[in-house]
Amino acid sequence: MTKVSMTVNGKAVSGEAEGRTLLVEFLREGQGLTGTHVGCDTSQCGACTVHVNGEAVKSCTMFAADAEGAEVTTIEGMANADGSLGTIQQAFQDYHGLQCGFCTPGMVMIAADLLKNNPNPTEHEIRDYLEGNICRCTGYHNIVKAIQAAAGQSVPAVAAE
Amino acid sequence: MYAFDLVKPGTVAEAASALAGGEAQALGGGQTLIPTLKQRLADPGTLVSLSHIDEMKYVRESGGTVEIGGGTTHAMVAKAVADIYPGLADLAGRIGDPSVRNRGTIGGSLANNDPSACYPAGALGSGATIITDKREIAADDYFQGMFTTALDEGEIVTGVRFPIPEKAHYSKMPQPASRFPLVAVYVAKFADGVRVAVTGASEDGVFRWTEAEEALGANFSTDALGGLSASEDGMIADIHGTAAYRAHLIGVMTKRAVAEMS
Structure with missing residues (x-):
């Protein structure tokens, strides 16, 4: 075991990690930040997406020790300072961008990464960027709408059907 | 995963000496190797992480060629060569998904030589030269079959030089x-x-x-x-x-x- 230190959601943290300790294990089990989910554990589903030094990564496919000294942001870091939902989170609520919610932390994190790189994406660009994030409930339509809304685009109302 | 030690050299020379120690294996971005370790298909005593070697992260253009450091991620390549070599940028920008592209590296992909990976096609199709810590290898000599390359044990892909086609x-x-x-x-x-x-x-x-x-x-x-x-x-x-x-x-x-x- 070695000591690993990093900044998570703006706060300096440290903990013990083995070489094989994954970043997601360090966050969930070491730091109690269970908002980041483990879905497939094979780097397919994206539920574990977090930002490392400002870039989206799958935290189940990175070792905690490789994030030594990094700035890490998880879903817990996406809320506003007063605890209210951040813009993307609020848009997911407003546009029903979730059903069971399991994929949502990863969806919000990948959406934030997209909007940082491309603040006004087309629908096609949004769908393309979600390639590594799997949702088994929504069929993606409302997730795409939520991201369009978070980008400030006018979005057709969600049909009550 | 079986237990292993993870070491994080800061230079190619340090990485080469860490890899010289028998059971050690190089870890690039880990987008193939970490899933492989999870399935217990690999049991390295020591993993040598190449992510912290700044001298392996670069894109340099000169005289009709572009040279890319082995530790350069797919996302970085997609951005950095978009104007210099758009065909290669397009390939890099369509590997896996955005999160995978932020970790996976060109050197890792070429060292692994998955029979279905994208970069081997880009390197062989360009007639690229694979640069290691020991020598330079023409792509035509480098790829030697499924998951097999001309690399020796412990040899590190430090860069790749691409002739830029029309x-x-x-x-x-x-x-x-x-x-x-x-x-x-x-x-x-x-x-x-x-x-x-x-x-x-x-x-x-x-x-x-x-x-x-x-x-x-x-x-x-x-x-x-x-x-x-x-x-x-x-x-x-x-x-x-x-x-x-x-x-x-x-x-x-x-x-x-x-x-x-x-």
Whole structure:
């Protein structure tokens, strides 16, 4: 075991990690930040997406020790300072961008990464960027709408059907 | 995962000496190796993480070539060579998904030489030179079969030098679940000839389709490919496609690449 230190959601943290300790294990089990989910554990589903030094990564496919000294942001870091939902989170609520919610932390994190790189994406660009994030409930339509809304685009109302 | 020590050298020289110690294995971005470790298909005593070696992260253009550091991520390549070598940038920007592209590296992909990986097609199709901590290896000599390369044990891909063609295009038929190419073809047109590299299809990994290269060298058009068909001998056959289907796709994807470039 070695000591690993990093900044998570703006706060300096440290903990013990083995070489094989994954970043997601360090966050969930070491730091109690269970908002980041483990879905497939094979780097397919994206539920574990977090930002490392400002870039989206799958935290189940990175070792905690490789994030030594990094700035890490998880879903817990996406809320506003007063605890209210951040813009993307609020848009997911407003546009029903979730059903069971399991994929949502990863969806919000990948959406934030997209909007940082491309603040006004087309629908096609949004769908393309979600390639590594799997949702088994929504069929993606409302997730795409939520991201369009978070980008400030006018979005057709969600049909009550 | 079996337990291992993770070491994080800051220079190529330190990494080379860490890898010289018997059971050690290099770790690039880990997008293939970490899932492999989880399945206990690998049991390295020591993993040597190459992510902290700044001298392996670069893109340099000079005299008709572009050299890319082995530790450069796919996302960085996609941005950095978009104007210099758009065909290669497009390939890099379509590997895996955005999160994978933020971790996976060109050196890791080429060292692994997955028979369905994208970069081997880009490197072989460009006639690139693989640069290691010990020597330079021409792509034509580097790829030696499925998951097999000319690298010695512990040898590190520190960079890759690509001649920049007049134009190039990567045409990929993704396998719908894994998003790896079921078959993909990289076509590069140089002043002195055309190179066509195929990934995803052969049991021997990436290879050049020389008949298509000759036909396109004489007449760079989809018509030139009309009478050609790739042999199904040695093609991969699995639940995703038969050998005959993959052989057929080679022709289709080559035509699509040429059509994009015409």
